[in-house]
Amino acid sequence: MNKTCLLIIFFSFMHSNTSMYWDLGVAILPYSNKFNTTKSIDLSTFHRIEGLKKYYLDDFSGALFHFEELNQTNKELILYEYIDSHYSMGNYSNALSILDNYDFLSDNILYLKSKIFVVLGNYEAAIFVLEELKNNFPISDYLDIIKFDLEKINLLK
Numbered sequence: 430m431n432k433t434c435l436l437i438i439f440f441s442f443m444h445s446n447t448s449m450y451w452d453l454g455v456a457i458l459p460y461s462n463k464f465n466t467t468k469s470i471d472l473s474t475f476h477r478i479e480g481l482k483k484y485y486l487d488d489f490s491g492a493l494f495h496f497e498e499l500n501q502t503n504k505e506l507i508l509y510e511y512i513d514s515h516y517s518m519g520n521y522s523n524a525l526s527i528l529d530n531y532d533f534l535s536d537n538i539l540y541l542k543s544k545i546f547v548v549l550g551n552y553e554a555a556i557f558v559l560e561e562l563k564n565n566f567p568i569s570d571y572l573d574i575i576k577f578d579l580e581k582i583n584l585l586k
Contacts, residue, residue: 472498473498473500473502473503474503476496476499476503477495477496477499477503477507480492480494480495480496480499480507480510480511481507484507484510484513487517489514489517490518492514493511493514493515493518496511496514508531508538509535509537509538509541512524512527512541512542515527516541516544516545516548521545524541524542524545525542525545536562536565536569536570536571537571539559539565539566540559540562540571540574542558543558543562543578547578552585555582556579556582556583559575559578559579559582562575563575
């Protein structure tokens with residue numbers, strides 16, 4: 430019975446177009462699998478990933494090159510890194526103009542915005558942003574830092 434089953438299997442493989450590689454444990458069929466497709470990432474995702482690589486290596490100009498190529502959805506995902514790259518390059522007006530396009534900002538982006546205003550010497554705007562941060566994010570990790578920054582700004586005025 431076993432010999433008969435083995436002979437049937439052997440002859441079925443001999444008459445098919447399958448190449449068997451027993452040592453590898455695979456068989457190659459003559460037709461392609463139409464359902465086995467690979468998905469490639471879109472260009473904007475590529476630029477987001479490459480820009481983040483450059484950002485974390487402190488290559489802010491390289492990061493900005495990639496961030497500028499992003500679509501709006503991907504820009505929102507890396508908004509802090511995008512603004513911080515402008516801040517680190519000294520492009521304060523560019524950073525503020527980008528922030529003007531957004532209605533809701535997270536606590537870390539608001540804190541970065543206050544730092545930009547301090548560097549520009551606009552202490553009133555910095556205090557306003559820090560107060561906004563304190564009021565809108567009452568359990569933020571920045572609360573202790575905000576107190577210190579408010580005291581520092583009041584000394585600078």
